[in-house]
Amino acid sequence: MNGQVSSPEWAGDIFSVYDQVLSELFWFLAGFGVIYLIGQAFLVPLITHVVRSRNRNNPTIETAVKTYLRVLLIGFATLTGIIAAGYGRVLSESAVIIAALTFAFGIAGQQVFGSLISGMFLVADPDFNVGDWIEWPGGSGTVEAVDFRVTRVRTPDNETVSIPNTELTSNAITRPYGRNTYRITEQVYVAYYEDAERALLELQQTAATLESALGDPAPNARLVELGENAVTIQAEFWIDDPRDRDMVTIRSDFRRAVKRRFDEEGITLAPPSAQLLSGELTVTERRTESSAPSG
The missing domain is CATH 2.30.30.60 (SH3 type barrels.)
Structure with a gap:
């Protein structure tokens, strides 16, 4: 009948469409897979080895190059797959598609591209x-x-x-452990009625006896502030290679040593209250005689 498609012809059209889709998918996966596998097996290791040999003291460049190479490899493999699937001409001749892709990447990838550029600056920073x-x-x-x-x-x-x-x-980045040595500063609050010079001497000697403190530069102590309720003194000593040490334990050991030494020397740390009361209180007992009741 006119206007109708027979069942064999309809089924043939469906199979033809599926055959075309599967063929394009096959060629896309083939083009993508070949480029990606070759790049992962040969190109990325080769370039990484060259970068490692030229920057032995800077592992940052090696890890960054490996990451960026993988991203570029995926992009190039995807483009190769598209061309292998037969859509290369569409991408090259369609200004609308190119404009749409550019707009989509510009909006969705703004933060990603910002992080990428920031990562490049971090990799290039020698510090x-x-x-x-x-x-x-x-x-x-x-x-x-x-x-x-x-x-x-x-x-x-x-x-x-x-x-x-x-x-x-x-943001500002601080590198406190960027050298072979590191200075530790610890502050102690001493009561005003104590001898500040004696407290400074005891604090310096306590730092000098600490096992982790270096002899050169020698530990020292200084008066930092005359506060409202206490005198602030500060100890300064150096340690070597802080990245291999437990900083929390070192600070704790020094504070324990200061507390123990000040207790032995009778030096009073700043009282916790704003006012320190002193004096004595005398209590006297007063007796009164009661008159006898009249009978």
Whole structure:
């Protein structure tokens, strides 16, 4: 009958469409897979080896190059798959598609591209390397890797924190452990009626007897502030290679030693209250005789 398609012809059209879709999918996967596998097996290891041999003292560049190579490899493999599937001409000749893709990537990938650029700046910074201890407004820890979007940092609690690269580049970063030695400062509050010079001497000698303190530079002590309720004195001593030491334990040991030594020397630390009362209180007992009742 006119206007109707027979069942064999309809089924043939369906199979033809599926055959075309499967063929395009096959060629896309083939083009993507070949490029990706070759890149992962040969290109990425080769370039990483070259970068490692030229930057043995900077593991940051090695990890960053590996991350960025993988991203570029996925993008190139995807483009190859599209061309292999027969859509290369569409992408090259259609200005509408190119404009739409550009707009979509510009909106959705703004933060991603910002993190990528920030990560590149971190990698290029000679004072920012994997293995460094850093402090930023959100915390502190050791840099483990600079990735495509985030920087991984291991905290003192042995937790791994992923920090957006943009946060590190837009805030001040402190590297307290950037050299072979590190200075520890500890403040002590002493009561006003104590001899400040004697307290300074005892504080300096306590720092000098600490096992982890270096002899050069020698520990010292200084008077920092004449506060409202106490005299603030400060001890300064140096330790070596702080990244291999337990900073919390070192500070705790020093504070315990100061408390013990000041107790032995009779030096009073600042009282916890704002006023220190002194004096004595005498209590006297007063007896009164009562008159006898009249009978």
